[in-house]
Amino acid sequence: MRPALEEVQRLDAYLHETLNEEQRMEVEIRLLWDRDWQWKLAAQKLAYQALRLAGRRQLRRELDGMHTRLFG
Structure with a gap:
């Protein structure tokens, strides 16, 4: 696997708190x-954060559309 992809995956796991204790400490030390x-x-x-916001906006548009179709 490419090193850049491995870094993204490691940081993703760190952000989602799926690393074991040793891996988490390795990331935190490297971040220092x-x-x-x-x-x-x-x-x-x-x-x-941008993806979450975009998802919320999309959901809001879909819900607004449903409301309009159901209640005019």
Whole structure:
């Protein structure tokens, strides 16, 4: 697997708290000294926030459409 993809997967697992204790500590130690990883983690958090917001907006549009169809 490509190293960049492995990093994304490791940070994803860290954010979703699915790492075991040793893996979590490895990530946290690397985050302490690797500014690039700090930026990648921040970018991944922002991406997840954007996806959640987009999903909420889409759901709101769908619910509004349903309401309009049901209640005019």
